[in-house]
Amino acid sequence: MPIQLFDSLERKLKPLAPSHPDGVYRFYNCGPTVYAAAHIGNFRTFVVNDVLRRLLELEFPGKVVHVRNLTDVDDKTIKRARDEGRSLNEVTKQWTDKFHADCDALNCLRPHVEPTATGHIAEQVDMIDVLMKKGNAYRAADGSVYFKVSSFDGYGRLSRVKERELQVGTALLHKSQAVDADEKEDATDFALWKAHKTEDGANSWDSPWGPGRPGWHIECSAMSKKHLGDTIDLHTGGEDLLFPHHENEIAQSECCNGTLFAHHWYHSKHLLVDGAKMSKSLGNLYTLDDLKAKGFSPMALRYALLVGHPRKQLNFTLEGLHAAESALKSLRNFRTGLSSGDAGVFAPVFAALHDDLNTPGALGALFTIVNRGPAGVDAATFDRVMLALGLNLKASESPKADAPAEITALADKRWAAKNAKDWAAADALRKELTALGWNMKDAKDGYTLEPLKK
RNA sequence: GGUGCGGUAGCCAAGUGGUAAGGCCGAGCUCUGCAAAAGCUCUAUUCGGCGGUUCGAUUCCGCCCCGCACCUCCA
Numbered sequence: 464m465p466i467q468l469f470d471s472l473e474r475k476l477k478p479l480a481p482s483h484p485d486g487v488y489r490f491y492n493c494g495p496t497v498y499a500a501a502h503i504g505n506f507r508t509f510v511v512n513d514v515l516r517r518l519l520e521l522e523f524p525g526k527v528v529h530v531r532n533l534t535d536v537d538d539k540t541i542k543r544a545r546d547e548g549r550s551l552n553e554v555t556k557q558w559t560d561k562f563h564a565d566c567d568a569l570n571c572l573r574p575h576v577e578p579t580a581t582g583h584i585a586e587q588v589d590m591i592d593v594l595m596k597k598g599n600a601y602r603a604a605d606g607s608v609y610f611k612v613s614s615f616d617g618y619g620r621l622s623r624v625k626e627r628e629l630q631v632g633t634a635l636l637h638k639s640q641a642v643d644a645d646e647k648e649d650a651t652d653f654a655l656w657k658a659h660k661t662e663d664g665a666n667s668w669d670s671p672w673g674p675g676r677p678g679w680h681i682e683c684s685a686m687s688k689k690h691l692g693d694t695i696d697l698h699t700g701g702e703d704l705l706f707p708h709h710e711n712e713i714a715q716s717e718c719c720n721g722t723l724f725a726h727h728w729y730h731s732k733h734l735l736v737d738g739a740k741m742s743k744s745l746g747n748l749y750t751l752d753d754l755k756a757k758g759f760s761p762m763a764l765r766y767a768l769l770v771g772h773p774r775k776q777l778n779f780t781l782e783g784l785h786a787a788e789s790a791l792k793s794l795r796n797f798r799t800g801l802s803s804g805d806a807g808v809f810a811p812v813f814a815a816l817h818d819d820l821n822t823p824g825a826l827g828a829l830f831t832i833v834n835r836g837p838a839g840v841d842a843a844t845f846d847r848v849m850l851a852l853g854l855n856l857k858a859s860e861s862p863k864a865d866a867p868a869e870i871t872a873l874a875d876k877r878w879a880a881k882n883a884k885d886w887a888a889a890d891a892l893r894k895e896l897t898a899l900g901w902n903m904k905d906a907k908d909g910y911t912l913e914p915l916k917k
Numbered sequence: 918g919g920u921g922c923g924g925u926a927g928c929c930a931a932g933u934g935g936u937a938a939g940g941c942c943g944a945g946c947u948c949u950g951c952a953a954a955a956g957c958u959c960u961a962u963u964c965g966g967c968g969g970u971u972c973g974a975u976u977c978c979g980c981c982c983c984g985c986a987c988c989u990c991c992a
Contacts, residue, residue: 493992495992496990501992504991504992505992506992509992511992512992534990538990539990622920622987623921650989653990679989679990700992701991702922702986702992703992704990704992705987706920706987706989707988708989708990731992732986733985733991733992735985735986740985740986770929770940771929771930771931774922775930776922777929777930778928778929779929780928780929783928783929783940783941786929786942787940788941789940789941790939796956821931821932823929823938824931824932824938826931826939827930827931827939828938829939830939830940881950884950889951890951902952902953903952903953904953904954905949905952905953906954
């Protein structure tokens with residue numbers, strides 16, 4: 464069964480297949496802006512894309528090229544650098560490293576190519592130059608270059624923005640007109656090149672239109688073109704990117720290249736936290752480190768992010784993270800009882816994944832197998848399921864914390880009391896340990912200590 | 918105002934024109950001196966409301982109620 468995935472543009476399920484004669488599947492996924500630690504909402508998108516990547520590699524072994532960019536110059540990165548009195552490069556390096564570390568912890572495969580915006584200035588300038596020459600762009604008085612939306616008939620196909628504009632209460636339109644009326648010919652035109660402003664500081668590059676920096680949208684068009692060619696097979700991102708980012712990418716790329724940009728568009732939905740949109744003011748914005756500090760493993764987060772269908776909003780809760788930890792533990796226990804056996808029982812799991820990346824359906828099918836017991840279930844195929852989902856069971860175990868000496872001393876005392884069958888003393892010591900936040904697990908010939916969950 | 922998505926057990930969440938997967942929590946049991954761990958068992962006559970189509974609808978259609986997201990740089 465081929466992988467079927469919803470296409471945001473045609474709004475239907477379409478099978479995934481390479482469109483180029485070389486059989487290489489070209490996959491572009493919009494990456495992060497590296498100005499702060501990514502939050503779990505960001506990671507939902509990256510984890511979903513990672514499962515997609517893994518499925519593609521199982522389907523087209525050795526023939527997948529996955530490109531994911533890093534946005535390392537924009538208003539936010541520049542502001543951060545300015546606020547901290549550091550260079551743009553220092554700031555973006557720090558958060559790029561952090562992003563990589565978090566992705567590794569979440570068992571997300573690194574993309575085959577991870578291009579940066581600042582590393583592709585020339586490619587972006589070249590594209591803008593073509594757009595200027597073809598009449599799809601114009602230079603404003605201040606040296607900025609804008610894309611002329613009216614020059615591209617296909618504009619709005621992805622997001623149906625034209626339908627929107629017809630009936631817009633025009634409040635938003637007025638707002639954007641007020642801001643940009645001086646420079647843009649039309650409110651819907653967007654920046655390809657932003658003329659240098661004083662607050663940009665040293666972050667400026669030369670161009671035929673004067674010093675400045677590239678607009679946000681052009682970077683993906685340029686990097687996609689450079690690393691995957693004019694036409695790619697799949698372009699993905701979070702739902703918020705559908706408009707304007709992806710709409711603008713299509714316009715830029717198709718006008719510049721004169722050919723279809725992407726065969727397939729896929730957008731994953733956003734994450735809610737405790738039923739509300741994540742925001743700093745609500746105090747419900749979590750990073751991976753926040754959750755680690757609460758004692759959760761990164762793998763539990765990965766699992767929790769896969770519990771909902773990628774094309775539905777998912778409500779993240781701490782309770783859900785607990786559920787994820789427990790579910791992972793069940794999978795670990797189940798795995799230890801496995802040897803070789805029937806690989807076919809896992810077919811429903813893969814069928815669910817191939818059917819529009821239905822991860823909750825796949826997990827449900829998986830636990831249906833788990834509940835039938837390990838007899839005759841094939842270990843290697845189970846492992847392949849874990850590989851597809853990117854669940855590293857080994858890494859999901861809670862890190863073994865070493866108990867401090869005072870705790871060990873108490874535990875030793877209790878162990879001695881227990882062996883002396885002094886139950887009263889033993890129970891009192893157990894209580895004491897519990898109060899100190901440690902659970903003492905008795906085994907046949909010794910004990911282990913583990914910290915209680917916060 | 919426009920566009921799109923959704924409302925399924927205490928929480929999270931699949932799914933189907935033919936009578937509700939799964940996870941968590943909870944309860945009971947087994948095993949343990951106790952506890953934990955592990956294992957077993959149980960837990961929605963019901964799928965936002967009202968109509969309609971149908972032999973039959975949670976699943977299709979209509980209306981209504983509620984929630985959420987996007988609408989220029991937020992994954």
